[in-house]
Amino acid sequence: MKYVDEFREKKLIMNLADQIKRSARGEYTFMEVCGGHTAAIHRFGIPSLLPPGIKLISGPGCPVCVTAVDYIDRLIALSFTRGVAVATFGDLMRVPGTVSSLSEAHAGGADVRVVLSAYEALEIAWSHHDLNVVFPAIGFETTAPGTAVTVLKAASEGTENFFVLNAHKVMPPAMEEIIRGGTHIDGFICPGHVSVITGSSAFEFIPRNYSLACVITGFEPTDILSAILMLIRQISDNNPRVEIQYNRAVTAAGNVKAQEFMNEVFEPCDAEWRGLGVINSGGLTLREKFVNFDAGASFNIEVPHHEPDPVCICGEILRGVSRPDQCVLFATACTPVHPVGACMVSDEGACNAFFKYHVHE
Amino acid sequence: MSEKISLSHGGGGRQTHDLIQGVFTKRFGMKDPMTDSAILTVPSAMIAFTTDSYVIDPIFFPGGNIGKLAICGTVNDLAVSGADPKYIAAAFIIEEGFGTSDLEKIASSMADEAEAAGVKIVTGDTKVVEKGQCDGLFITTTGVGILREEYAHISSAIRVRSGDRLIINGSSGNHAVTILAARRNLTFDVPLISDCAALNHMIRKVLDNNDGVHFMRDLTRGGLAAVLNELAAMTGRGITVEEDSVPVDEPVRGLCEILGFDPLAMANEGKVIVVAAPGEADKILNIMRSCPEGKDSSIIGIVTEERPGRVVLNSSTGGTRFLDMPSGIQLPRIC
Amino acid sequence: MCLSVPARIVSVDGEMAEVSVGGAIFRAGLQMVENVRVGDYVLLHAGFAIEKLNEEDALETLRLLKEMDDAMTE
Numbered sequence: 213m214k215y216v217d218e219f220r221e222k223k224l225i226m227n228l229a230d231q232i233k234r235s236a237r238g239e240y241t242f243m244e245v246c247g248g249h250t251a252a253i254h255r256f257g258i259p260s261l262l263p264p265g266i267k268l269i270s271g272p273g274c275p276v277c278v279t280a281v282d283y284i285d286r287l288i289a290l291s292f293t294r295g296v297a298v299a300t301f302g303d304l305m306r307v308p309g310t311v312s313s314l315s316e317a318h319a320g321g322a323d324v325r326v327v328l329s330a331y332e333a334l335e336i337a338w339s340h341h342d343l344n345v346v347f348p349a350i351g352f353e354t355t356a357p358g359t360a361v362t363v364l365k366a367a368s369e370g371t372e373n374f375f376v377l378n379a380h381k382v383m384p385p386a387m388e389e390i391i392r393g394g395t396h397i398d399g400f401i402c403p404g405h406v407s408v409i410t411g412s413s414a415f416e417f418i419p420r421n422y423s424l425a426c427v428i429t430g431f432e433p434t435d436i437l438s439a440i441l442m443l444i445r446q447i448s449d450n451n452p453r454v455e456i457q458y459n460r461a462v463t464a465a466g467n468v469k470a471q472e473f474m475n476e477v478f479e480p481c482d483a484e485w486r487g488l489g490v491i492n493s494g495g496l497t498l499r500e501k502f503v504n505f506d507a508g509a510s511f512n513i514e515v516p517h518h519e520p521d522p523v524c525i526c527g528e529i530l531r532g533v534s535r536p537d538q539c540v541l542f543a544t545a546c547t548p549v550h551p552v553g554a555c556m557v558s559d560e561g562a563c564n565a566f567f568k569y570h571v572h573e
Numbered sequence: 574m575s576e577k578i579s580l581s582h583g584g585g586g587r588q589t590h591d592l593i594q595g596v597f598t599k600r601f602g603m604k605d606p607m608t609d610s611a612i613l614t615v616p617s618a619m620i621a622f623t624t625d626s627y628v629i630d631p632i633f634f635p636g637g638n639i640g641k642l643a644i645c646g647t648v649n650d651l652a653v654s655g656a657d658p659k660y661i662a663a664a665f666i667i668e669e670g671f672g673t674s675d676l677e678k679i680a681s682s683m684a685d686e687a688e689a690a691g692v693k694i695v696t697g698d699t700k701v702v703e704k705g706q707c708d709g710l711f712i713t714t715t716g717v718g719i720l721r722e723e724y725a726h727i728s729s730a731i732r733v734r735s736g737d738r739l740i741i742n743g744s745s746g747n748h749a750v751t752i753l754a755a756r757r758n759l760t761f762d763v764p765l766i767s768d769c770a771a772l773n774h775m776i777r778k779v780l781d782n783n784d785g786v787h788f789m790r791d792l793t794r795g796g797l798a799a800v801l802n803e804l805a806a807m808t809g810r811g812i813t814v815e816e817d818s819v820p821v822d823e824p825v826r827g828l829c830e831i832l833g834f835d836p837l838a839m840a841n842e843g844k845v846i847v848v849a850a851p852g853e854a855d856k857i858l859n860i861m862r863s864c865p866e867g868k869d870s871s872i873i874g875i876v877t878e879e880r881p882g883r884v885v886l887n888s889s890t891g892g893t894r895f896l897d898m899p900s901g902i903q904l905p906r907i908c
Numbered sequence: 909m910c911l912s913v914p915a916r917i918v919s920v921d922g923e924m925a926e927v928s929v930g931g932a933i934f935r936a937g938l939q940m941v942e943n944v945r946v947g948d949y950v951l952l953h954a955g956f957a958i959e960k961l962n963e964e965d966a967l968e969t970l971r972l973l974k975e976m977d978d979a980m981t982e
Contacts, residue, residue, distance in 0.1 A: 215966060216830070219969075220889060227973075231976070251833075256894075257892020257894040258892055301954070328954065329935075329956065330955065351954070354912065354954075357940055357956070361939045361940070361956065405912045408912075433890040459969065460963075460969060461959050461961060467940055467958060467959055469939070469940050559833055754932065759933060759934070760933045824931035830911075
């Protein structure tokens with residue numbers, strides 16, 4: 213496959229691994245904040261290619277994992293509401309709420325359908341006038357513009373039976389929260405596809421205010437290894453900045469059209485990140501003029517407040533302070549089949565990837 | 574016969590007789606009058622005995638249908654145990670309103686597959702249930718095969734040793750991806766079809782010409798990842814797989830990339846893992862490659878003493894990771 | 909879901925396109941990209957093309973990697 217295979221050539225990968233071994237001086241801790249990077253790093257066995265002094269940790273980069281539990285509970289309640297169909301990304305189906313999941317709700321007769329895009333959910337609304345279609349809008353800046361385009365289309369078509377239960381979040385405030393929380397980080401592997409939308413400028417505050425190295429990278433093994441090499445060099449040159457390794461897709465300004473769509477439909481707000489608490493300006497909310505499309509405003513959904521498991525250390529794992537196998541519940545009570553906490557829930561979660569892929573010595 | 578199956582076809586009276594005669598008995602080569610049980614003579618030997626239910630959605634898919642799946646699945650379960658598949662029983666649960674011509678097509682497929690595989694469908698049952706009580710058609714097939722003493726070790730894996738090689742007869746994940754695409758109305762620019770196929774002739778050729786087979790299992794739900802993890806657990810040994818050696822067709826890769834699935838954990842319906850003694854692996858590989866169902870056979874890995882019970886994947890990109898037991902349901906009603 | 913994959917434009921119909929990912933055909937909204945033509949590659953994410961892939965930059969990245977490869981094998 214073009215743009216994929218060439219970036220997975222074994223020889224190039226082994227050479228990069230070798231270069232990293234020769235350039236590394238001492239110990240480094242690099243954090244990635246993108247579920248796609250978490251999955252790619254483990255799927256390609258990247259940790260097995262690095263010298264022992266380089267630690268790769270995961271931050272809160274998995275949008276499913278950082279979605280509050282009562283959001284899932286509200287979706288389940290909606291799915292059982294007469295005349296409502298929940299049309300969702302497949303990733304949300306098995307996420308456990310307080311008592312149940314969308315997948316179990318479907319088994320119990322609720323109208324839950326899997327879609328590949330917000331637009332597909334809108335099309336269901338167009339072809340089923342008797343249904344109120346609710347689309348759970350989760351994801352970061354990569355996904356929010358697509359939701360925005362869809363809401364604008366619904367508005368221009370005068371669609372009255374399409375709704376969005378919004379939980380979109382934005383990355384930079386969460387990264388700042390993690391830095392200020394005291395986690396030891398030497399550099400960031402910055403999110404590749406969030407950056408396609410925001411541009412590298414969104415991350416300039418990190419080297420400027422905190423002197424941390426940053427490299428925006430893609431998802432192939434050569435991308436990730438190149439980024440690690442670039443981070444090591446920034447540190448040895450004492451020149452922290454934002455570099456773009458993923459230049460075939462990312463620019464300094466980003467995708468301006470996508471940003472415009474996003475800003476037209478959404479505005480920043482404070483948001484709860486599961487495991488991290490409320491992050492100022494960490495989320496997006498629908499602007500007033502689109503309130504007709506807000507499922508939260510249009511349907512009366514009450515759910516009991518959820519108490520997190522006191523033994524679960526997801527918060528520390530999302531901050532990069534602890535490793536998955538340091539959690540008492542890891543691989544015992546908490547597994548991919550029976551997840552307890554946020555990090556085990558999704559295929560992109562730190563604990564999930566660690567459980568499935570990490571070869572322990 | 575009428576165009577659609579109705580409840581009266583399941584009533585046990587004249588219409589049931591018409592259904593069985595009209596759709597099944599002639600196609601399956603059964604004698605009249607039908608008896609309650611098929612009376613069979615088997616040599617005094619061990620018997621391999623298996624049963625499976627088929628609830629696949631959609632019932633017709635590129636590369637086959639539920640009937641073909643049922644015959645091939647049962648034949649394969651017998652063949653991978655080292656047995657010679659002989660007789661099949663087929664029970665049908667039909668939803669009221671199911672099209673008669675569809676049922677005839679399915680029965681014809683079953684007859685064709687059975688004949689090609691050299692097995693006889695000797696007995697069966699039909700029931701019709703009310704609309705909504707089953708989804709179209711469910712089939713249960715039960716099969717009997719003759720097992721010679723010299724092959725009795727194959728299904729238990731007792732002869733598996735470190736150093737044994739693992740061989741697959743072709744590409745991984747075609748069935749699951751075909752079904753997934755059919756359900757979502759996805760198309761491909763290079764047509765992709767299910768790998769549904771009977772493997773008993775290929776397996777017979779291997780067993781008749783070589784005694785180095787230590788274990789066999791067919792790959793269905795959970796794919797390669799599931800079978801390898803089961804084998805590691807059964808034998809208490811480790812398994813190492815070379816990702817580069819596992820054939821995966823391009824459209825399967827593409828769909829898995831975009832949906833986040835692992836091609837090595839996707840279901841198959843015409844694939845087997847053969848575990849071979851190290852000195853015999855190349856010979857067995859060549860025998861498999863000489864058969865149409867095995868033309869893309871490949872040695873994909875080795876049984877080891879390291880990390881007992883786990884499967885390690887040497888990825889195409891040079892890294893190493895676990896290939897874990899697939900968890901949850903990747904795709905419901907895949908077979 | 910975070911997944912974005914390179915996809916080749918197979919046909920364009922106004923705001924929507926059909927794209928191929930390793931041979932599997934999907935639909936993509938083109939609202940966020942400009943001047944896409946059949947044969948171009950885009951990043952497909954959740955049913956939308958979020959960016960056009962820049963072939964020159966991709967080739968440049970690969971060239972640099974290969975140069976490093978050549979330097980190391982000398």
